[in-house]
Amino acid sequence: xxxxxxxxxxxxxxxxxxxxxxxxxxxxxxxxxxxxxxxxxxxxxxxxxxxxxxxxxxxxxxxxxxxxxxxxxxxxxxxx
Amino acid sequence: xxxxxxxxxxxxxxxxxxxxxxxxxxxxxxxxxxxxxxxxxxxxxxxxxxxxxxxxxxxxxxxxxxxxxxxxxxxxxxxxxxxxxxxxxxxxxxxxxxxxxxxxxxxxxxxxxxxxxxxxxxxxxxxxxxxxxxxxxxxxxxxxxxxxxxxxxxxxxxxxxxxxxxxxxxxxxxxxxxxxxxxxxxxxxxxxxxxxxxxxxxxxxxxxxxxxxxxxxxxxxxxxxxxxxxxxxxxxxxxxxxx
Numbered sequence: 001x002x003x004x005x006x007x008x009x010x011x012x013x014x015x016x017x018x019x020x021x022x023x024x025x026x027x028x029x030x031x032x033x034x035x036x037x038x039x040x041x042x043x044x045x046x047x048x049x050x051x052x053x054x055x056x057x058x059x060x061x062x063x064x065x066x067x068x069x070x071x072x073x074x075x076x077x078x079x080x
Numbered sequence: 081x082x083x084x085x086x087x088x089x090x091x092x093x094x095x096x097x098x099x100x101x102x103x104x105x106x107x108x109x110x111x112x113x114x115x116x117x118x119x120x121x122x123x124x125x126x127x128x129x130x131x132x133x134x135x136x137x138x139x140x141x142x143x144x145x146x147x148x149x150x151x152x153x154x155x156x157x158x159x160x161x162x163x164x165x166x167x168x169x170x171x172x173x174x175x176x177x178x179x180x181x182x183x184x185x186x187x188x189x190x191x192x193x194x195x196x197x198x199x200x201x202x203x204x205x206x207x208x209x210x211x212x213x214x215x216x217x218x219x220x221x222x223x224x225x226x227x228x229x230x231x232x233x234x235x236x237x238x239x240x241x242x243x244x245x246x247x248x249x250x251x252x253x254x255x256x257x258x259x260x261x262x263x264x265x266x267x268x269x270x271x272x273x274x275x276x277x278x279x280x281x282x283x284x285x286x287x288x289x290x291x292x293x294x295x296x297x298x299x300x301x302x303x304x305x306x307x308x309x310x311x312x313x314x315x316x317x318x319x320x321x322x323x
Contacts, residue, residue, distance in 0.1 A: 019174070039278075040225055044170070047272040059277040 006053075006075055010068065013048045017041065027069030046071075053079050081105040083155050087137065087195065088163030090118040092265035093214065093298075096291045097161065098122050100299050102129065109150050109157065111135050111164075137164055137191035138183065147198045156202050159210045159302050162192050167270045168230045176229060184233035192240060200248055209253035210302045211244065213237050214294075215313055217261040217321035238313060245311030254310035256301045261317035263289040285318030293318075 001009075007025070015023045018036055031037040037045075042065075046057055049071070055078040065071055082103065088094055090112035098108055099122065110119055110132045123130045131154070135146045150157075164187050169180065196211070203209030216234045218224060223231045238257065245255040262268070262279040280288045294316050300306055301314065315321055 017172075019172075043272075043275055043278055044226065047170075047274055050272065050274070057274055059274065059281060062274065 001053075001079065003072065003076065006072055007068075009052055010049065010072065010075070013045060013052060017045055017048065025068050027072060028067055030067040049075060055079055081107070081155075082159055083157045084108045084159045084161065085111075085150070085157040085195070085199070086161045086163065087111040087191065088165070089132070090115045091163050091267065092291050093263075093294060094161075094163050095119065095122060096295045097298055098130070100295050101302065102126055107131070107154060109133070109154060111137070111146070113137070113164075138186040140194070143191060143194055147195065151198070156206060157199060158203075158206075158208060159212070160195065160199055161212045161298070161302070162188075162195065163214050164188060164191065165214070165230075165233075165267070167267055168227055170226050170271065170275065172226055173228050181229045181232060184229045185236065188233045189236045189240065192237065196240075196244060200244065200253060203253045204248055204251035207252045209248070209251075210306075211241075211253065211255040212298060212301050213241055213255075213257045214298075215241075215257040215259040217259050217315055217317045219313070220259060220315055220317075220321040220323050241313070242311050249310050252307070254301070254306065256306075256310060257313040258294060258297050258301065259313045259315045259317070259321070260289045260294045261315075261320045263291065263294060265291060279320075283318045283320045285320075287318070289316060289318065 011025050014025050015021055018034060046062055050056060053075055061074060086094055086108060089098065089110035095118065102108065106129060108130045110130055112132060113134060113136055116132045116134050119130060119132050133146055135142050137143055166184055166187055200209065215237055218227060218231050219234050219238055241255050241257050248255065261283065268276055276288065297314055297316050315323060
């Protein structure tokens, strides 16, 4: 899966999680841009990504994620 | 001699509780569903003191039959501990199947209503009874998102406990709850590891609850000396939820 495919799949997870079919994310999108993106929603997003990509995040990996770009990099690293 | 009726007795908590409270003269009537083999070790350690029943608590006829049989065969339970619950589903409200709400209510709440109707009037006549439920710290303050069916059923348990407590207080029957924070047991099988780890990291004590943290609190509320405590929910949370 290349970076664009990962971004598309992650965007679908965001859209489903935040009930917004028009949501568009970029690597720069962060919790400041999405009102409902709190720590619990982040866990929900990450568990949906674990399922989608067949990977396992560790808590220490996900505590310092600042934006979508960080998430995409982590997914790319774990699924490589 | 104490007679314990324990529903959901095959759970990690149920088994640890039996181990903790069983006295040499006591009898445990244990309910499970499809997993009674989990009581084999305890039954070997306490020969003749544990009778087990495989009963679907959501089947009213099966539950009535069970209550009738134990009513005929055994002395009136002095203690009733109700532990059954379905594993927590983490889902947004819009994605919850409505039938799941009913199933949670039937497993945890309606079964408790039926058993309490059978037992509590008789406990009142006997002027002694200890009734104990397991709630959750999710019912203290704001619950986490995405657990609506579980929180609804557990909140209903809280309402039942308070109502029964005041109605039966005069008769020496106490009705209480323990409310653990996330507890590391088989019950968490369907909960993502990340959720379990985050819960531990966010707990003021830096870890999740363990069975051995919760069972002593339960044993206390079931004890003779807890006679003046009724209608309470005792949080066992390491400080993660404080009433």
